[in-house]
Amino acid sequence: MAPLLDVDSLAVTLPGPRGPLPILHDVSLTVDEGELVGIAGESGCGKSLTAQTLLGLLPPGATVSGSARFAGTDLLGLDQRGWQRVRGAGIAMVFQDPTAALHPMLTIGRQLTEHMRVHLRMDRRAANRRAVELLDQVRIPDPERALRSYPHQFSGGMRQRAAIAIALAARPRLLIADEPTTALDVTVQAGILALLDRLRAETGLAVAFITHDLGVLSALTTRGYVFYAGRVVETGPTGELLTAPTHPYTAALLGARPHGTQAVGTLRPIPGGPPAPGQAPPGCPFQPRCGYAEPACGTSPPPLTPAGEHRSVACVVRPHLEVAAR
Amino acid sequence: MSSLLRISDVQVEYRSRGNGRVRAVAGVSLDVAPGQIVGLVGESGCGKSSLARVAVGLTPPSAGEVSFAGRPITPLGWRRRPETEIGLQMVFQNPYASLNPRRTIGAQLLDGVPATVTGAARNARVVELLDRVGMPAEAADRYPHQFSGGQRQRLAIARALAPQPRMIIADEPVTALDASSQAQVVNLLVGLVRELDMGMLFISHDLALVHEIADVTAVMYLGRIVETAPTRELWRDPRHPYTRALIDAVPQIGPTPRLPATLAGEVPDPANAPTGCRFRPRCAHAFAPCGDQPPTLDLGGRSAACWLNDPATASAAVASH
Numbered sequence: 001m002a003p004l005l006d007v008d009s010l011a012v013t014l015p016g017p018r019g020p021l022p023i024l025h026d027v028s029l030t031v032d033e034g035e036l037v038g039i040a041g042e043s044g045c046g047k048s049l050t051a052q053t054l055l056g057l058l059p060p061g062a063t064v065s066g067s068a069r070f071a072g073t074d075l076l077g078l079d080q081r082g083w084q085r086v087r088g089a090g091i092a093m094v095f096q097d098p099t100a101a102l103h104p105m106l107t108i109g110r111q112l113t114e115h116m117r118v119h120l121r122m123d124r125r126a127a128n129r130r131a132v133e134l135l136d137q138v139r140i141p142d143p144e145r146a147l148r149s150y151p152h153q154f155s156g157g158m159r160q161r162a163a164i165a166i167a168l169a170a171r172p173r174l175l176i177a178d179e180p181t182t183a184l185d186v187t188v189q190a191g192i193l194a195l196l197d198r199l200r201a202e203t204g205l206a207v208a209f210i211t212h213d214l215g216v217l218s219a220l221t222t223r224g225y226v227f228y229a230g231r232v233v234e235t236g237p238t239g240e241l242l243t244a245p246t247h248p249y250t251a252a253l254l255g256a257r258p259h260g261t262q263a264v265g266t267l268r269p270i271p272g273g274p275p276a277p278g279q280a281p282p283g284c285p286f287q288p289r290c291g292y293a294e295p296a297c298g299t300s301p302p303p304l305t306p307a308g309e310h311r312s313v314a315c316v317v318r319p320h321l322e323v324a325a326r
Numbered sequence: 327m328s329s330l331l332r333i334s335d336v337q338v339e340y341r342s343r344g345n346g347r348v349r350a351v352a353g354v355s356l357d358v359a360p361g362q363i364v365g366l367v368g369e370s371g372c373g374k375s376s377l378a379r380v381a382v383g384l385t386p387p388s389a390g391e392v393s394f395a396g397r398p399i400t401p402l403g404w405r406r407r408p409e410t411e412i413g414l415q416m417v418f419q420n421p422y423a424s425l426n427p428r429r430t431i432g433a434q435l436l437d438g439v440p441a442t443v444t445g446a447a448r449n450a451r452v453v454e455l456l457d458r459v460g461m462p463a464e465a466a467d468r469y470p471h472q473f474s475g476g477q478r479q480r481l482a483i484a485r486a487l488a489p490q491p492r493m494i495i496a497d498e499p500v501t502a503l504d505a506s507s508q509a510q511v512v513n514l515l516v517g518l519v520r521e522l523d524m525g526m527l528f529i530s531h532d533l534a535l536v537h538e539i540a541d542v543t544a545v546m547y548l549g550r551i552v553e554t555a556p557t558r559e560l561w562r563d564p565r566h567p568y569t570r571a572l573i574d575a576v577p578q579i580g581p582t583p584r585l586p587a588t589l590a591g592e593v594p595d596p597a598n599a600p601t602g603c604r605f606r607p608r609c610a611h612a613f614a615p616c617g618d619q620p621p622t623l624d625l626g627g628r629s630a631a632c633w634l635n636d637p638a639t640a641s642a643a644v645a646s647h
Contacts, residue, residue, distance in 0.1 A: 036583075042504045042505065042506065043504050155371075155592055155593070156370065157592065158592070185369040185370055185531055186369075186531070186533060186572060186575040186576055186586070187369060187571060187572065187575045187588070187589040188369070189575070189577075189586075190575040190577075190585070190586040190587060190588045190589070191588050191589075193577070193585055193586065194585050194588050197585055212504060212505055213505075213577070214505075214579060215534070215576065215577035215578060215579055216577045218577065218578065218579040218580055218583065218584075219577035219578065219583060219584055219585055219586055220577075220583055220585065221583060222583055238583065239580065239581040239582050239583070240581070242579045243579065243580070243581050252506070253505060253506070254579070256505045256506045256508070256509040257505065257509075257534070258532075258534040258535050258537060258538035259538065267508075267509035267512055267513055267538060268509065269506050269507070269509035269510040269513060270506040270509075273474060273476070273506075273507075
């Protein structure tokens with residue numbers, strides 16, 4: 001069966017003040033129907049731009065190459081009307097900050113039903129019925145009352161639930177969630193993760209979950225991609241990826257997390273910072289920060305190559321990596 | 327061990343239209359000793375930032391007292407801060423807002439260097455401060471926008487260190503940063519505390535991080551501290567159901583996906599706080615005594631405000647089950 005989303009060798013260049021800036025390089029990824037896929041990396045690594053590309057939300061002047069197919073449709077060849085059919089009913093998105101994603105002066109009900117009335121041509125009553133169903137599905141108590149509420153009357157967790165309900169309004173097959181729990185407390189985060197997992201199980205929704213939190217990646221997703229400087233540097237089943245990483249960057253991200261060992265210096269920061277767009281060194285982009293770099297790393301960016309079953313890594317050295325427990 | 331910062335039974339109230347008074351902090355006591363890191367964790371809206379603002383004198387408490395090095399803190403006003411209180415400094419969450427965008431880093435650091443340091447020694451002090459936070463001397467001539475978020479937070483820490491403080495209150499200092507900058511800033515703060523024998527109150531909603539660095543952890547829920555314990559003991563054996571719930575909600579890395587445990591309900595509005603134990607409506611262990619506010623019970627080197635720790639009420643609960 002062909003994957004629901006199939007991105008192949010995607011490259012995106014954005015216009016910059018001093019000429020075009022390459023942001024994404026040779027990104028390939030797939031998401032199957034009903035699959036929970038994680039995309040991890042630091043800010044600026046291209047995770048969010050990948051999502052924008054898949055929703056046709058790139059800024060003017062961006063150039064795209066490669067291919068991105070969704071349920072048989074070639075996304076990169078779509079015109080505005082084509083995108084309108086894909087957005088919402090095909091691919092929907094949830095953002096990090098629900099406060100910014102919701103209109104502060106419209107009721108939740110209006111924001112939920114507008115979508116259905118325009119895209120699904122529902123009348124007010126049918127749309128309201130569906131809105132109540134959706135709010136119930138995302139476990140917002142007293143949905144009838146919630147419809148008449150404004151975003152400020154909700155807590156952060158409830159707002160994110162409402163934003164998810166709006167994203168689900170047109171029954172998308174793929175939900176792209178861009179750091180949806182980063183701004184939330186752990187207990188609220190746990191609720192949102194459980195909600196996404198339940199939606200997947202009940203409706204067959206596929207979720208691409210973008211996060212920088214490897215704990216969240218592990219808890220929710222079955223397959224993951226690690227991004228660095230606009231490239232996929234490692235991919236595989238999430239559990240294997242995070243318990244036995246093969247790319248030094250994945251291992252370094254794991255090392256920078258708290259481990260619960262309580263000794264000063266147990267957080268191992270990655271030296272330096274990621275390269276700015278257009279400033280990546282020749283060769284492996286992680287090489288200047290990598291403790292395992294060899295002369296061979298400086299020649300050309302290593303391609304993603306198979307490393308065991310269902311796993312790939314973009315590293316020519318393939319060092320033996322020590323990973324702390326947990 | 328004598329405490330450097332002592333927060334005694336502090337309350338903070340805000341006036342709100344419609345709701346009357348909202349008690350954001352409802353009687354909190356907390357001590358920080360020199361060389362000690364006390365972690366304060368809790369969900370947003372629990373009052374931890376209000377407490378931090380009271381602790382540095384930015385907000386006057388509506389009841390209770392904060393003392394620093396044995397003297398009460400005077401709320402910040404237009405008058406000059408007393409000399410002793412300059413030893414108490416704060417690092418804020420957002421390094422984009424805590425540095426002045428229109429002044430060079432050097433000028434901002436100089437503001438904090440004591441007037442007793444004069445002449446060329448002042449600039450030498452700036453270089454020293456930058457070095458301490460791992461920044462090059464050239465950073466002094468640049469402006470905040472020329473730095474990344476992690477670098478800015480390090481510069482904000484250098485600013486806090488300028489008056490040679492004995493105590494730092496850090497309110498979510500790394501929340502806005504990426505994992506690897508988080509690690510750099512956290513290691514820096516911890517290193518400073520150990521090296522300079524400062525005290526630090528580290529406020530965060532990130533339990534795993536507090537677990538990593540704090541000697542003592544205090545857990546706050548809806549304006550009250552529900553449990554305080556040496557960090558390891560708190561994680562190994564939490565004595566308050568809320569602490570347990572928080573720990574269980576932290577996603578863990580493992581070979582197969584495993585969703586973290588969820589906690590029923592939402593944090594109630596502080597204006598409408600439940601009577602008795604404030605965690606009662608969400609607690610799986612709630613029983614009859616919880617209708618009364620539980621006192622903070624001393625459990626030998628640690629404390630918790632939960633009736634389950636009171637032998638008399640707990641045995642009654644077991645008997646009734």
